[in-house]
Amino acid sequence: MHNLYNYFRHRRDVTLLAAALLLLLIALFNPKIPIKRDIYSYMLIADISQSMNTVDKTLNGKPVSRMVFMQDLMHRMIGELPCGTNVSISLFAGVSVAALYTPIEVCENFDAINDTIDHLDWRTAWSGNSRVRASMITLAKTIRSFPEPAQVVFFTDGEEAPKLHVFNRTDLTAFQGGEDWLFVGIGSDAGTPIPKFDEHNQLIGYWSGDSFAMQPGIAQISESNLGVRDDNVAGGTSDRYLSKLDEEYLKELAKEVNGLYVRGNNVHDVLGAMKKQKPVRKDKAGFEIRWLLASLAGILFILAYTPKHPLQELKTQWRHLLARRRQKAA
Template identity: 25%
Template sequence: MFRFENPEYLNLLWLIPFIILLFIWLNNRKQKMLKDFADENLHRFIIPDHSNAKIKIKSVLLLIVLTLLILAAANPQVGTKLQEVRQTGIDVFICLDVSLSMSAEDIKPNRLEKAKFQISNLIQKLRGDRIGLVIFAGQAYIQFPLTTDYSAANLFLNAVDFNSVPQQGTAIASAINMAVEGFDTASTQKAVIIITDGEDHEGDIESAIENAVEKGIKIYTIGLGSPDGVPIPLYDERGNLRGFKTDNSGKTVLTKLNEQILKEIAGKGNGVYYRGNNYEDYLDKIYTDLAQLEKAEYGTKKVTDYESRYYYLLIPALILLLIEFFISERKSPFISRLNRKLGLEE
């Protein structure tokens, strides 16, 4: 198998046609200046040793050198053998509340965006551990299952918004059950991390926690929001604030952080509760603690062992650059004598 380790450098090859045009323009400009300076028949007397052919050769060599250096920087690699690698790590399911109350702005820019930002940061730090995401409001859905494809995980995370789950509510129990069902039978350390404001929670949370604990799954909770309550902003399609959510009587609805239920979930789930804020990343702290646990094997995968071959391009480039350096712009005396004998002009 063949690949470039740094394919982004190949974009520099688009510069080559422009450099060729630049060389042609400079050569034409130089010829025009010579013609303006003196008649073309006088050039052999004014600059008798000047060689246009050598200048063209030097230009071509420089273009080849530049091309080879760009290809070398991209680092061509050849797959030499296929290896089977054991995959070890821990499994983490994050349950993210996407109900409308998560749009409150007591956590900047709002509760949901803050949570997504911290999840994205966590994904970027993962090395071999599997992560999955359950989103919930009135119902729970798996946004993406346990995976080590962190790029895909980020893409699915970015797609999460308040419309991802149309039914409003806070179905924490359903989210826990769905996360528990999403774990496979691998003997890894498993944890569920719930990020929510805990308001208007629904379902039989007690049995959901018991089911998780029986399977050796720890449950951590992160509460986002203010216990005092803040209004829920409503924006139009252009992002302009058009007011705040009201109840049937026209009073402004306040969303409050329910710390009590989140503390109970974490306590019974053998985890820890953290109250989120604008400054600390408790999701990262939880994962750091989990990462200290012994990692277990959850599978194997075949990977290709690649070896770099950039020097196949770098060495010829250096040789050609050296040759170009020693080529002068003066006519070769031998070629000049040969041309005179044959009655030719260089």
């Protein structure tokens, strides 16, 4: 043992290389240090109603639908969220929000989450109506069914179909559960017709203005007070219903439920608004240190082939160089 100690003591390069190898072996086991930190869990809700098929956004210089723009925005968000963040993808249509799965860790399930976003489709909707306001109550119930709390990030154009009036306006005066929920407005301010597709996703026309007309009286009390949307298709350009992002309504709704609102123009605006949301809890989480161990191993590897006294070695080499030049000059 004493001879081995003396060997490593006098062989600096071997000692450093052995230490670097040891650090790399430890890094292979991906060790983690438990530290206390904020735990973030998000329920990303995608509005899949037909108004999200409206083409009034641009992506890479090309016109795209709100749905496509929303998908790209969600993809970018997932790529920016730090490991340890939990994410659920949910769908909104009618008055309901359906969670496709409870929040899962974003890095371990990165491909699965992005695949879910890729397959968002209006044909998945279970209702032709779009009642954002009425969905707040079912949304709160859905979150309470999760194994742990989650913050809401609701992507929508704010389109209510049929339009709201005194008969179908859900009272949220005593509503609880919307604190820090984030509404992300998708769409533009310009009125644009909503395309109507068949079951094969082929364009057959545009929604007519009659489809969104207010239906007073008993018509709104039917279907559990939800109302129904006329299935008419516009016959020409004059009777098309023009849809736009209802930003003022979403701001009003967010304020009413103690939530937040941001216009979803880019991922940085949305992520900035998400930072204002409170973490769901504080807990101990594993902090990965393999990158630190690998970095130290790299430094030790470089030092193994670096002179023990680099400055002194440099001075010696400089003196030898000057001596050679003098000899040549002589």
